[in-house]
Amino acid sequence: MTTSPYRLETTWQPDGGPFGRFTFTLFNVSDAALSGFKLVYTSLTRVIDPEACENAVFLRRNANFHEFGPPAGLVLQPGEGWTFTVSGLHRTAKHCTDGAKSAYLTLSDGRHVDVAVSDLLLEGAVNEPPPVLLPEGKLDLPFALQPWPAEIDAKPGEGFPVVLSPAPGSSPEDIRAVSTVLALFHRLFESSHAPFNLKPSPQGRTITFRQDAGIAKEGYRLDFSGETIVLAYADASGRRYGLTSLAQLLEGARSKPDLFRFPVSGSISDKPRYGWRGCHLDVSRQFYPAADINRLIDILAWFKMNIFHWHLTDDEAWRLEIKAYPQLTTTGVLRGPDEPLLPQLGNGATPVGGFYSQDDVRAIVAHADSLGVEVIPEIDIPGHSTATLAALPELSDGQEAPESYRSVQGYPNNALNPAIELTYTFLEKVFDEMVELFPSSYIHIGGDEVANGSWLASPLAKKLMDREGISGTFALQSYFLKRIKAMLTARGRKLAGWNEVAHGGGVDPKDSLLIAWEKPEVGMELARSGYDVVMSPGQAYYLDMVQAEAFQEPGASWAGTVPPVHTYTYDAEGDFPDDLKDRMKGVQACIWCEHFLSRGYFNRLVFPRLPAIAEAAWTPKANKDWQRFAAIVRLTPVL
Ligand code: ACM
Numbered sequence: 001m002t003t004s005p006y007r008l009e010t011t012w013q014p015d016g017g018p019f020g021r022f023t024f025t026l027f028n029v030s031d032a033a034l035s036g037f038k039l040v041y042t043s044l045t046r047v048i049d050p051e052a053c054e055n056a057v058f059l060r061r062n063a064n065f066h067e068f069g070p071p072a073g074l075v076l077q078p079g080e081g082w083t084f085t086v087s088g089l090h091r092t093a094k095h096c097t098d099g100a101k102s103a104y105l106t107l108s109d110g111r112h113v114d115v116a117v118s119d120l121l122l123e124g125a126v127n128e129p130p131p132v133l134l135p136e137g138k139l140d141l142p143f144a145l146q147p148w149p150a151e152i153d154a155k156p157g158e159g160f161p162v163v164l165s166p167a168p169g170s171s172p173e174d175i176r177a178v179s180t181v182l183a184l185f186h187r188l189f190e191s192s193h194a195p196f197n198l199k200p201s202p203q204g205r206t207i208t209f210r211q212d213a214g215i216a217k218e219g220y221r222l223d224f225s226g227e228t229i230v231l232a233y234a235d236a237s238g239r240r241y242g243l244t245s246l247a248q249l250l251e252g253a254r255s256k257p258d259l260f261r262f263p264v265s266g267s268i269s270d271k272p273r274y275g276w277r278g279c280h281l282d283v284s285r286q287f288y289p290a291a292d293i294n295r296l297i298d299i300l301a302w303f304k305m306n307i308f309h310w311h312l313t314d315d316e317a318w319r320l321e322i323k324a325y326p327q328l329t330t331t332g333v334l335r336g337p338d339e340p341l342l343p344q345l346g347n348g349a350t351p352v353g354g355f356y357s358q359d360d361v362r363a364i365v366a367h368a369d370s371l372g373v374e375v376i377p378e379i380d381i382p383g384h385s386t387a388t389l390a391a392l393p394e395l396s397d398g399q400e401a402p403e404s405y406r407s408v409q410g411y412p413n414n415a416l417n418p419a420i421e422l423t424y425t426f427l428e429k430v431f432d433e434m435v436e437l438f439p440s441s442y443i444h445i446g447g448d449e450v451a452n453g454s455w456l457a458s459p460l461a462k463k464l465m466d467r468e469g470i471s472g473t474f475a476l477q478s479y480f481l482k483r484i485k486a487m488l489t490a491r492g493r494k495l496a497g498w499n500e501v502a503h504g505g506g507v508d509p510k511d512s513l514l515i516a517w518e519k520p521e522v523g524m525e526l527a528r529s530g531y532d533v534v535m536s537p538g539q540a541y542y543l544d545m546v547q548a549e550a551f552q553e554p555g556a557s558w559a560g561t562v563p564p565v566h567t568y569t570y571d572a573e574g575d576f577p578d579d580l581k582d583r584m585k586g587v588q589a590c591i592w593c594e595h596f597l598s599r600g601y602f603n604r605l606v607f608p609r610l611p612a613i614a615e616a617a618w619t620p621k622a623n624k625d626w627q628r629f630a631a632i633v634r635l636t637p638v639l
Contacts, residue, residue: 004116005030008041010099013123017052017087022099023123024056025083026115028076035075036108040067040337041100041117042344044556044594046410049088056084063315063386063410064101065342090410095546096120097554097595104337104349112337112349122551131548133564134608137631144252144260145245146611146632147304147618148625149270154224157264160253163197164246167206167228174209177236180370181243185251187298188637195250196243207231207246209239218306219271222246224263237372238271241304245270248302252635259631276534276586277617278307278376279610284314284387285345286593287333287354294367295639301371302637303614308368309444309515309588312356313379315386315411316344319355320377324429325392329355332391340390346597361437369439376496377438379430380446382416382423382480383407383454389414395423397458404457408449415454418480419464428487435491442513445484448498450477474504481507502526515588517542524576527583535572536588541613543606544592555595555605568612568626589613599639608633 007027014020022045028034039056042064050058059067068084076082093099099120105113142156166175175198182196200206206228215221215234220242223230229246233239245268252260279300281288288296297308312320318332335341336351356364368375381388384407389396395416403412416423434443454473455461465471468479477500485495485507494511499522501507501514509530516523516535523533538545538559545562546555572587589610596602611633615624 004114006034006105006113006115008039008100008103008115008117009121010117011121011123012093012099014092016085017089019087019089019092021085021087022089022093023083023085024100025081026076027081028078031078033075033077034105035073038067038069038106039103039115040065040106040343041103041115042066042346043098043100044345045093045098046090047086047088048090052088053086054084055082056086061410062342062412064344093120094551094557095555096122096552097601101346101597102343102348104343106337114348114350119552119554125551128550128552130552131550131563133547134633135627135630137629137633138627139259139631140625140628142259142261143263144248144256144632144635145268146248146629146636147615148623148628148632149245149268150219150273150620150623151269152266154263154266154268156261158261160250160257160262161203161205163201163204164195164229164250165197165200165204165206167208168200170207170209173236174239177239177243178207181240181247184244184298184301184371185247187295188302189251192251193254195247205229207243209233216271218275219269220245221270222263222268224265224267226264237306240301240372241270244302244304248635252632255635272304272618273620274584274586274617276307276588277305277614278309278534278536278586278588279305279613280309280311280378280536280588280590282311282314282591282593283319283356284311284317284380284593286596287317287319287352289354290356290360290364292639293364297364297368297371297373299610299637299639300373300614303611304618305614306373307376307586307588308373309376309378311378311380313387313446314384315407315409315414316341317354318379318387318391320361320379320434321355321357322430322433323358324433325426327391328388329353330391332387341387345594358433358437365438374440375438376440376442376444377434378444378446378496379434380448381427381484382418382446382477383414383448383450384446385416386411386414388416392426395420395426397460399460400455400458405451405453405455407451415450416480417455417458417461418476418483419455419458419460424483424487427484431487431491435493440493442494442496443488444496445481445488445501446498447477447481447501448517449500450474450503472504477503478505478507485512499523499526502529502531506531513585517590520572520575523572523584524580527576527580531583532585533583534586534588535584536590537570537572538590540567540570540572541588542590542592543609544590544595547605547609554601556592562609564609564612565626567609568615568624568629570616571621572616573621587613587617603638607636607638611636
């Protein structure tokens with residue numbers, strides 16, 4: 001990769017305006033003078049007052065895309081910098097990732113050239129030592145199990161077996177299960193020794209499989225003795241989880257023998273706390289190739305998580321190939337300086353796209369299925385639909401005033417219009433293709449963050465409201481979502497959505513599951529209204545949130561600061577009254593990717609909080625132990 005001949009540096013001054021002030025300096029590190037250009041940067045800290053800038057001219061903004069011009073006649077000689085300030089921001093900057101995420105220049109001949117950027121600096125601040133997010137930890141029992149099991153009464157051995165093998169006479173299904181977990185292990189721990197051999201080894205120990213209908217769904221029991229290990233299970237998931245535990249125990253004992261051992265006697269009797277042990281990934285803001293998706297699914301399987309919620313569409317891109325509408329994955333994914341979708345969230349001079357072909361999807365779903373992970377696809381409607389509307393402009397009401405409402409992310413007029421029949425034709429076709437690709441019982445339809453005021457400047461929406469005798473954005477949203485629910489029911493699928501699906505009258509709670517993200521109390525209200533609920537409050541389970549207060553910590557902060565200890569100790573069920581507990585189906589991590597411009601940032605924020613949520617999903621509350629978790633989580637594979 002070449003080094004850019006230009007660099008933009010940004011500092012933030014808290015007292016420089018109602019929400020502080022950015023100072024930008026563009027350096028010309030090329031060997032030629034620079035003039036007649038425009039500068040674009042992307043930043044989640046948006047400018048809302050175009051007048052409030054000095055020594056620059058505000059040209060335009062779209063969500064986090066900002067374009068400025070230099071003062072007339074400015075010529076930047078090699079080595080020189082142009083400094084300008086921008087206040088009139090829509091909020092304060094709190095962390096180093098709140099500044100420019102990317103930048104480029106548009107030159108006088110129309111060419112676009114990338115500009116290097118660095119994290120935001122806080123003016124006048126002194127460096128603080130990085131916070132300790134994970135203590136060394138402490139183990140009462142030396143076993144490397146993650147999540148920790150429901151019951152364990154096992155004695156650690158001195159050494160550990162060379163390898164574990166299915167006992168002679170094991171069924172083909174049992175042998176296949178060993179092979180599946182062995183392959184998973186090899187993918188996650190490329191340089192480690194295999195925990196399993198299909199052929200018994202004289203130095204190893206055998207696994208005797210026993211099917212036992214008395215064991216809980218997804219549960220297993222391991223009985224250890226000197227000679228053999230008995231693995232009892234009721235279903236394929238339980239067998240796979242028992243094998244995963246064996247692989248974890250052996251890998252821990254081998255890789256950190258000072259900390260971990262393999263059991264020589266005793267038993268583990270295990271089952272999950274919740275049926276929904278989910279992880280969501282936003283692939284719209286950043287694109288993750290199929291290999292990354294498969295690896296994340298591997299990681300989920302390693303932690304005995306069983307739901308992959310795939311957030312396939314958002315304002316920034318529609319990533320799922322739909323044969324009936326190829327423009328969704330051409331126009332609807334490409335963000336670039338001269339494209340209908342402008343650069344956002346770290347994009348620069350080169351257009352970027354990326355989508356999943358239907359063949360990709362089939363392969364990912366099959367991969368997940370082999371590991372007991374159900375893929376729940378999400379298309380986020382009716383809000384968060386800028387990319388869809390860019391690809392299919394015929395879905396907009398041409399008479400609606402432009403920029404008549406804005407989403408919380410700053411996108412104008414970004415919601416599919418409930419008053420346009422073509423919207424439903426479009427969605428019927430999309431669901432027809434989705435149900436062929438995804439066997440999941442649920443299809444997630446989003447439903448979040450429709451801006452209050454949406455559609456109120458649309459003459460077609462006004463007509464619909466008159467006809468239906470309803471008024472307001474959320475009554476319209478409910479009208480829309482009821483029709484969507486009927487489409488899913490007609491296709492034999494249940495509706496999943498974000499908690500705002502319940503707004504304005506919501507949908508029939510029967511066969512509807514909502515993910516409570518805004519705050520924990522929302523989950524209880526939804527359960528009281530009759531919805532099944534999965535808890536993913538941003539304050540604990542949004543993995544894009546910063547992990548400490550310090551300015552140099554990367555991440556978002558609208559839901560607060562979420563240190564790993566908080567994610568670990570939070571108990572979502574805590575406040576549910578007994579009569580509503582049954583409605584709470586489980587918990588979910590959400591990985592939103594606005595800030596995740598690199599693999600390094602992804603891993604830094606997702607781990608160790610993802611395994612902390614895996615433990616919340618699996619381990620009985622009474623067995624949770626932060627110090628033990630901290631000691632074991634260091635063995636975690638990352639993306
Ligand atoms: C969400 O975070 N908008 C579901």
